[in-house]
Amino acid sequence: MNRRSPGPWRILPLLVVLPAACESSGDVTPYGLRAVVDDSAGITIVENAQPAPDSRLPWHFGEQPSLSIGSVGSGEADQLFRVTDATRLPDGRIVIANTGSNELRVFNTDGSHAGTWGGRGEGPGEFTSYSPSAVALWPGDSVAAANPWASRLSLFDGDGNHGRGVRLDTSLRNVVDLLPDGKIFTSGGGGLEPTMTGTTGLVRSNAEWGILAADGTLHASLGKFPGSEFWATFGSDGSIQGGRPHPFGRGTLGAVWGDLVAIGVQDSYEIKAFAADGSLVRIVRREGDPESPTRADQDAYWERRYADLPKEERIERLNEVRDMPLVDAYPAFAGIMADRAGYLWVREYRGAAWTVFDPEGRIQGLVETPPGLRIFEIGEDYILGWRYDELGVEYVQLRSLERAAG
Numbered sequence: 186m187n188r189r190s191p192g193p194w195r196i197l198p199l200l201v202v203l204p205a206a207c208e209s210s211g212d213v214t215p216y217g218l219r220a221v222v223d224d225s226a227g228i229t230i231v232e233n234a235q236p237a238p239d240s241r242l243p244w245h246f247g248e249q250p251s252l253s254i255g256s257v258g259s260g261e262a263d264q265l266f267r268v269t270d271a272t273r274l275p276d277g278r279i280v281i282a283n284t285g286s287n288e289l290r291v292f293n294t295d296g297s298h299a300g301t302w303g304g305r306g307e308g309p310g311e312f313t314s315y316s317p318s319a320v321a322l323w324p325g326d327s328v329a330a331a332n333p334w335a336s337r338l339s340l341f342d343g344d345g346n347h348g349r350g351v352r353l354d355t356s357l358r359n360v361v362d363l364l365p366d367g368k369i370f371t372s373g374g375g376g377l378e379p380t381m382t383g384t385t386g387l388v389r390s391n392a393e394w395g396i397l398a399a400d401g402t403l404h405a406s407l408g409k410f411p412g413s414e415f416w417a418t419f420g421s422d423g424s425i426q427g428g429r430p431h432p433f434g435r436g437t438l439g440a441v442w443g444d445l446v447a448i449g450v451q452d453s454y455e456i457k458a459f460a461a462d463g464s465l466v467r468i469v470r471r472e473g474d475p476e477s478p479t480r481a482d483q484d485a486y487w488e489r490r491y492a493d494l495p496k497e498e499r500i501e502r503l504n505e506v507r508d509m510p511l512v513d514a515y516p517a518f519a520g521i522m523a524d525r526a527g528y529l530w531v532r533e534y535r536g537a538a539w540t541v542f543d544p545e546g547r548i549q550g551l552v553e554t555p556p557g558l559r560i561f562e563i564g565e566d567y568i569l570g571w572r573y574d575e576l577g578v579e580y581v582q583l584r585s586l587e588r589a590a591g
Contacts, residue, residue, distance in 0.1 A: 231546035233471045242541060242550040246568065247585035254279065254292050255580030262290050262298040265579040268571050270319045271561045272328070273583070274343070279569070280328055281581050282320045287312040289320060289330055291345065302345040303330065310339055310347030319360050324367045331360035338369065338401065351401040356393060362441040367399040368461055370439060370446045372410075387431065387510055388417045394439065394448060396461055405463030410437040410450055416509045431509065432486045433478050435516045442523040443544060449531070451516035456531065458546075469529070469546035475514045483511060524563035526588075555584060 256263045266285030277294040287305040303312050317330035328341045336358040338351040357371040373393045390412035398404040414434035417425045435451035445458040458467040487506050491499045520532040527544035537556045541549045558570040573579050
């Protein structure tokens with residue numbers, strides 16, 4: 186369960202100001218300086234310089250997928266529709282969350298169909314609309330699949346038998362990922378807080394993030410973080426009448442990082458890591474100066490977005506977004522996730538490059554994943570992701586990952 190790429194970063198000198206009560210140490214990592222500050226509250230702060238554009242780690246992905254699941258017009262289980270997630274089981278099988286049919290589809294190591302779990306419905310082991318939204322390993326070699334609209338996590342054994350459902354705290358029903366001990370990293374919704382008043386403006390929700398116990402009850406609150414920016418239209422009474430996501434809107438992203446949970450607000454390049462009890466234990470930062478989009482950048486985005494529409498419809502759509510306000514800056518990064526070796530991966534907002542940090546948060550360099558592949562999971566020697574072709578056919582693909590010494 187892991188879950189966007191525009192602004193170049195200008196290299197800045199790394200300046201670390203150390204409070205009198207703090208202890209610090211610094212050394213040189215492969216591609217930049219870092220400093221670790223351990224303050225009186227026990228929070229480790231890792232300041233990283235921006236890596237040079239050519240600081241590629243000598244890690245290599247297979248030129249071709251070692252496994253590709255997907256077909257066009259077969260009418261069989263490998264014809265995928267609205268895939269939202271996938272995970273690899275210890276025995277090598279791939280479990281795919283196929284939201285279009287409200288199923289988990291399981292495939293053997295040779296790509297053959299091994300079974301289908303779940304289905305559309307509201308009963309035990311069944312999924313409602315837009316579900317299963319995510320899938321992950323549960324302790325004991327079981328598989329957990331998220332059904333946010335029903336506020337439920339469904340658990341299956343390795344043969345696809347439904348074991349039980351975990352009722353999630355309704356205020357924190359969006360499952361981000363699972364911790365190794367079965368605790369559940371989640372987020373929820375919150376009230377809207379307009380950033381400007383009048384007839385139109387940018388708004389962001391405040392969403393609660395937290396950790397649930399294995400039985401779905403609240404274990405630790407992590408606090409509220411800003412949600413995605415979108416353009417809203419207000420009525421005369423100040424209420425929001427409608428809106429649409431901003432193409433360069435910033436939000437908050439999360440991932441499980443070993444036995445910690447990592448949260449990053451896209452306004453700045455800073456990742457906060459929390460222990461399972463909700464305490465902040467680490468802050469990882471990377472230097473950089475995000476650029477701000479111009480009106481020409483925004484117009485160009487919408488021109489690309491609507492390029493294939495009939496002329497009259499395209500003109501109408503472009504007129505609808507002509508007055509959309511600009512955001513202050515591009516998002517500082519596009520995604521965060523951790524691999525099964527404990528490294529933290531933070532995706533650049535443009536392109537397919539990721540900045541990789543070691544398990545302590547020290548920068549290692551850049552890695553570029555295969556273009557067009559949305560990454561679901563990174564193992565020690567593989568990546569698992571999703572792509573679609575020019576016909577819109579969906580594929581879940583496995584590629585090898587070689588972590589060569591550098």
